[in-house]
Amino acid sequence: MTEVMRNGPGAVLLPPLNLKSKKSNRTRSGSANSQQGVSAALRILDPVRKKLATVETQRIVACLDETIRRHELLAILPTILMQLPRFSVSLGAELCEAIQIHKENCSVYDEVVKHSKDSFKLENLRQELTRSCKNVMRQFALNPAIATALRNELIHETSKQYISENDAKIIDGLKEMRAIMLELLLTTPAEESDRAAYLEQVSSRExxxxxxxxxxxxxxxxxxxxxxxxxxxxxxxxxxxxxxxxxxxxxxxxxxRRTKTEADKQQTSDSRNSEAKQSKLKSEVTQVEDEMTRMLQENREVEQTLRKKKYKIETEVENWIQKYDTDMDDKQTEYEKIDKVYTEEKKQLSELEEKFKVLEEEYSKIMEERRIAKEKREQEERELKANIKAAVTIQAYFRAYKVRKALKNKSKKKKGKSSKKKK
Structure with missing residues (x-):
């Protein structure tokens, strides 16, 4: 109805305008006022009645509500099938059994669809799947509290999406259809005529x-x-x-151009000055080369001294290596002797370990028998303590009973004496 009012016949589309900031602010305020006016106009078109007056209209809305509830249950059924152990306690035995049968039918149908193309078999499986689904819906109808709790938990009271996008679209479409149907059922013929008159006025304004x-x-x-x-x-x-x-x-x-001419002149004068600097630097290079020759001679003498020292050190290192080899041979001989002794001792150790295993098994049996005997003694002691406690309790109750009985008899005797005195 709003689309008809906005995009009615003869509507004109204007090109977008690039306005300044002041004009844009005015446009925003004007659009806000227009939106408020549209919302007020739409409220005029709402029906006056808020409740359905006849049983037939109530039944129509009830049928739509039941359809929405069943579609929500069908939408969350895959989630229940995947998490059946989680909901098994709240669902009950019969409903769990029906859902389990439906789950098995779904698995069989998926396998047949993947590996077979027999249309007759697929049709039978579809019918079986339909019957199991109807049975699940019947069980949910017998347990409306469980159905309502599942719908609230998996759809209405959680931000996590447990249903597919297509199922959500179907449910939203059904809810929208229910709202439209409810509006139609609440609207009276008089309201329809008023609405037509109002729309005619809106058309003239348009x-x-x-x-x-x-x-x-x-x-x-x-x-x-x-x-x-x-x-x-x-x-x-x-x-x-x-x-x-x-x-x-x-x-x-x-x-x-003038600047470039002046730069060329400056470059000529700089080149003349650089020639004088070059001659000066050449003389300095000659002096440095003489100094380098002198230092090379000194370094050769130092190198000869270091070479002699290096030869001496290499000789000493060779002697140390020979000595190390001799010591290692002696150590190897000693290691072989120790290894032989170690092998014999290891053999003896394995024999002792075998003997120890037998003794350990016997020790374990003895300790188990002692533990059982200890537990038995402790059980007997606990029973004895319980019996003693019970006997003490019984004796205490019996003594209290005797005392109360004695006091009661004594009070009766006093009453008897007092009555005799009165006589």
Whole structure:
């Protein structure tokens, strides 16, 4: 209904306008006011009655509600099949059995679809799957509290998505259809006639608005023409500025040429000064080369001394290596003797370990028998303590009983004496 009002016949589409900030603020405020007016107008079209008056209309809405509930149960059924142990306690034995049968039918159907193309067999399996699904729905109908709890837990009271997108679209469509049907059932014939009259008024207002839009369009065209004239003026100004810029570029080229001439003169004078510096540096290089020759001679003498020292050290290292080899041979002989002794002792150790295993088994048996005997003694002691406690309790109750009985008899005797005295 809103779309008809907004996009009715003869609607005019205007091009977007680039307005300034002040105009945009005015547009926002105007759009907000228009939205408030539209919402107020739509509230006028709402039906006056808020409840259904007849049994037939209530049954229609109840049928739609039941359809929505069943679609929600069918949407969460795959989640229940995957997490059946989680819901088994709350579902009950019969409902769990029906869901388990439906799960097995689903598995069989998936296997047949993957590996077989027999249409007759697939049709039978589809019918069997339909019957098991209907049976599950019947069990949910017998347990409405469980169905409501599952729907609330998996759909309404959680942010996690437990249903597919297609199922959600179907459920939203059914809810939308229910709202539309409820609005139709709540609307009376008088309200229908009032609504038609109101829509006629809105149509006349729309025609007036279209006339205003045409007038505003003419104003806009005039504003655009003025803007084009202003743009042509600015283009002429830009052309003049470009000419001025060209003249400035010509002047800058002349200035660059002069600067380049002065730079060449400066380069000539710098080259003359560099020749004098080169001669001075050559004399310094000669002095450095003489110094380097002297230092090379000194370094050769130092190198000869170091070579002699190196030869001496290498000789000492060779002697130490020979000594190390001799010591290692002796150590190897000693290691072989120790290894032989170790092997014999290891053999003896294995024999002792075998004997120890037998003794350990006997020790374990003895310790187990002692543990059992100890537990038996402790059990007997606990039973004895319990019997003693029970006997003490019984004796205490019996003594209390005797005391109360004695006191009661004593009070009776006193009453008897007092009655005799009165007589």
């Amino acid at each position: 025609k007036k608005n279209l006339a205003n839009i045409d007038e505003l369009q003419a104003q806009l065209d005039k504003a655009l023409e003025d803007k084009e004239q202003e743009t042509s003026k600015k283009t002429e100004i830009i052309r003049r500025l470009k000419n001025d810029l060209f003249q400035i570029e010509q002047f800058s080229e002349e200035h660059i």
